[in-house]
Amino acid sequence: MDPIRERRLLLTRRHFFGRMATGIGVAALGSLLDPAPLDALADTGVKANRLPLLPHLAPTARRVIYLFMAGGPSQMELLDYKPSLEKLYKFRQYGRSGTWVSELLPHTAGIVDDLCIIKTVNTEAINHDPAITFIQTGFQQPGRPCMGAWLSYGLGTANENLPTFIVMISNGKESDQPLYTRLWSAGFLPSEFQGVQFRGKGDPVLYLSNPPGISAQGRRRMLDGLAKLNAKRYQAFADPEINTRIAQYEMAFRMQTSVPELTDISREPQRVLDLYGPDARTPGTFAYNCLLARRMAERGVRFVQLYHRGWDQHGNLPKRIKEQAQDTDQPSAALVQDLKQRGLLDDTLVIWGGEFGRTTYCQGKIEKDNYGRDHHGRCYSIWMAGGGVKPGLSYGETDEFCYNVAVNPVHIHDLNATVLHCLGIDHEKLTYRFQGRDFRLTDIHGEVVKGILA
Numbered sequence: 001m002d003p004i005r006e007r008r009l010l011l012t013r014r015h016f017f018g019r020m021a022t023g024i025g026v027a028a029l030g031s032l033l034d035p036a037p038l039d040a041l042a043d044t045g046v047k048a049n050r051l052p053l054l055p056h057l058a059p060t061a062r063r064v065i066y067l068f069m070a071g072g073p074s075q076m077e078l079l080d081y082k083p084s085l086e087k088l089y090k091f092r093q094y095g096r097s098g099t100w101v102s103e104l105l106p107h108t109a110g111i112v113d114d115l116c117i118i119k120t121v122n123t124e125a126i127n128h129d130p131a132i133t134f135i136q137t138g139f140q141q142p143g144r145p146c147m148g149a150w151l152s153y154g155l156g157t158a159n160e161n162l163p164t165f166i167v168m169i170s171n172g173k174e175s176d177q178p179l180y181t182r183l184w185s186a187g188f189l190p191s192e193f194q195g196v197q198f199r200g201k202g203d204p205v206l207y208l209s210n211p212p213g214i215s216a217q218g219r220r221r222m223l224d225g226l227a228k229l230n231a232k233r234y235q236a237f238a239d240p241e242i243n244t245r246i247a248q249y250e251m252a253f254r255m256q257t258s259v260p261e262l263t264d265i266s267r268e269p270q271r272v273l274d275l276y277g278p279d280a281r282t283p284g285t286f287a288y289n290c291l292l293a294r295r296m297a298e299r300g301v302r303f304v305q306l307y308h309r310g311w312d313q314h315g316n317l318p319k320r321i322k323e324q325a326q327d328t329d330q331p332s333a334a335l336v337q338d339l340k341q342r343g344l345l346d347d348t349l350v351i352w353g354g355e356f357g358r359t360t361y362c363q364g365k366i367e368k369d370n371y372g373r374d375h376h377g378r379c380y381s382i383w384m385a386g387g388g389v390k391p392g393l394s395y396g397e398t399d400e401f402c403y404n405v406a407v408n409p410v411h412i413h414d415l416n417a418t419v420l421h422c423l424g425i426d427h428e429k430l431t432y433r434f435q436g437r438d439f440r441l442t443d444i445h446g447e448v449v450k451g452i453l454a
Contacts, residue, residue, distance in 0.1 A: 055155070055424025060388025060454070061349040062158070064151070064419065065293045065304045067332055069324075070132065071177055071311030072380070074358035074373050076402050077321050078102045079381040080119050084400055085360070097392035104325040107333035108383075113392040114336055114345070115383045116452050120396030120405045123356055123377040123412045128177050128312065131355035131377065135412050136183055138441045145187035145432075147416060148303035150441045151423065152193040153186075154430045158300030161258035163196040163251070166296060169307045170327070171200040171284030177312055184305060188434040191241065192248060195305065198292075200284020204263050208256060216256075223249050262295055275338060277330040290331040294338050297348050311354055315364045315372035336385045345386035349422050353382025360401045379405045382415075388422040390454045413446035421448045 076082060081091040081100035091100045094109040099117065101109040108115070125131035130140035137144040145153070148165040157164040167184045184195030198204040210219055227246050234242040265273075265281070268291070279285035286308050293304045308328055313320045332352055339345040357380025358373035365371060379398045385391070396408035417427040420441065427446055431438040 056426040056429055057421075057424050059422065059424030060347070061386070061422040062347040063297055063300075063302050063304075064147075064349045064351065064387070064423070065297060065335065066147075066306070067290075067328070067335075067350065067352045068132075068305060068307050069311050069328065069352065069354040070179060070307050070309045071128070071313070072131075072354045072356045072358055072375060073311045073324070074313065074317065074321060075119070075379070075381040076358070076360060076373075077317070078105060078325070079117055079383070080398060080402050082360075082400060082402055085402075095392060097394070099392070099394055104322060105329045107330040111333045111336050111385075114340065115385050116389040116391065116393045116395060117381060117383045118395045118410050118415075118449075118452065119379070119381045119398055120407070120409050121353065121357075121380050121382055121412070121415060122405060122409055125356065126375045126377050128355060128375075129180075131375075132179075132183060135355050135415075137187065138413065138416060138443050142180075142182050143187055144439065145189045145193065145441070146184055146195070147419065147441060148184060148195050148305055149186040149189055149193040150420075150430060151303050151425075153189050153432065154425055155302060155423065158302060159258075160251075161254045162262065162296070162299055162301055163255075164301065165193070165195040165303045165305075166301055167195040167197045167305045167307070168289040168292065169197070169200065170286045170289060170309065177309060179307055179309065188439070189432055195303075198263075200289075204259055205255065208259060210256070219253065219256075223253055258299075262299060263292065265291060265295075272338065276334040279327075280331070286327050287331040287334075290335045291338075294335055294342075294344075297339065297344055298342070313358070313372055314374065316370055317372050318369050339386065347387060349387025349389070349419065350385045351382065351419070352384075354380070356380055357402075360403050376403075378403060379409075384452070388454050389452050393452060395449075395452050408451065410449055411445070413442045414449050417442050417446035418449045418452065421453070 076085055077089050079101065081102075090103045092103070092109070093099065094101050095113040097113050099112040099115070101112060123131060123134060125134045125140050133142055134140045136146045148167075152164040165184070169179060181197070184197065186192070186194035196205070199206070203209065210216065226249060230242050230246045233239075263283075265288075272291075273280045276287045276291050279287035280291050282288055286306065289306050293306060296304050308324075310320070310324055336345065336350055339348050339350070356375055356377040359376040361373075363372040363374045379402065396410060397406045398404065399406050420427045420430065427440060427442045427448075431440045433439075
């Protein structure tokens with residue numbers, strides 16, 4: 001072959017695969033498909049690469065919505081009432097349960113009887129990156145699968161037209177704390193189990209629409225041709241990732257219809273939009289993402305992860321934490337209410353919390369309206385709702401200055417073991433052999449926290 005023509009073909013191929021490796025190509029690489037065979041796969045005689053596992057016990061939750069408050073919210077200002085610190089902020093008791101909640105969270109206070117507040121979560125990690133990596137993968141160093149990937153691997157999908165695991169990050173909350181795509185990666189699991197990030201501006205997924213001049217029928221013919229080529233490749237090399245690639249191109253094709261329908265909120269009643277607050281119509285806001293999370297739950301998405309940054313308040317905490325609460329309080333409470341009204345809360349586990357808490361002592365200036373708090377992993381607060389946890393419960397106690405756990409500690413591994421338990425998974429049995437060792441989300445630790453289970 002002429003060397004110039006050969007190089008042109010090479011560049012064309014590189015360009016094609018480069019484009020397919022971003023946007024909708026990556027989106028396709030993020031989902032485990034339904035066991036039902038696809039027409040394109042049946043035509044080629046190749047089966048998708050799937051590793052579904054049946055639940056080990058009866059699940060109380062079928063899906064998870066994880067509201068991750070990146071940066072470490074201050075538990076003393078929000079959920080862990082300390083009379084000795086009351087001069088800094090105000091708490092009241094709410095609901096039949098009489099749960100103490102800060103004045104900063106009036107909407108959360110209105111749903112306390114649906115919440116299980118855990119005040120004694122603890123972690124060894126004290127810096128953001130290892131702490132977020134730890135709570136989401138069970139290990140402080142990068143390279144292991146996150147919780148969403150483990151659930152995709154273990155339980156599979158409930159909707160073959162949408163990714164099993166979807167990630168959204170609030171717009172407009174830039175900070176010194178970056179969020180890396182590896183936080184929703186599959187690690188050493190097959191690539192089909194990684195999370196798919198939806199964007200807050202423009203098309204939810206890059207290259208979701210066909211290019212000008214390419215019809216749906218033309219795209220279908222192209223995918224059929226690719227499936228046949230990949231099938232031949234598989235017969236020659238028996239690489240399971242080839243099967244995955246075929247199945248995921250099919251997922252991408254189906255997403256061209258399912259994703260626009262999912263993100264079209266024009267038919268949502270005004271009362272629902274009002275429930276989530278004034279930002280619910282603005283794509284990329286936390287309120288909008290919470291509303292989409294509910295729509296995803298309705299459509300069978302297994303794991304939805306929302307990230308909201310800006311909680312790393314080493315200074316000017318009184319002003320900044322109020323702003324963060326205003327962004328997240330109403331939408332978080334609305335999500336729980338909306339799921340409950342639709343009969344979805346019983347089998348949806350909602351989690352709210354960050355990677356660690358804050359110190360009881362101040363950092364920087366110590367003034368009534370200007371002080372900060374450092375990182376603190378010894379104890380901090382999160383809340384959970386639905387999916388088999390006890391409602392109206394405050395679990396665990398910290399000492400009078402919220403510095404150490406006093407009663408019922410809940411380690412990160414215990415928390416993750418409990419989440420898996422709610423989904424019908426024995427955390428010691430969900431494993432994957434890699435480099436000669438059986439790995440799991442909880443590493444070699446973790447006990448189910450039976451005291452919070454309904």
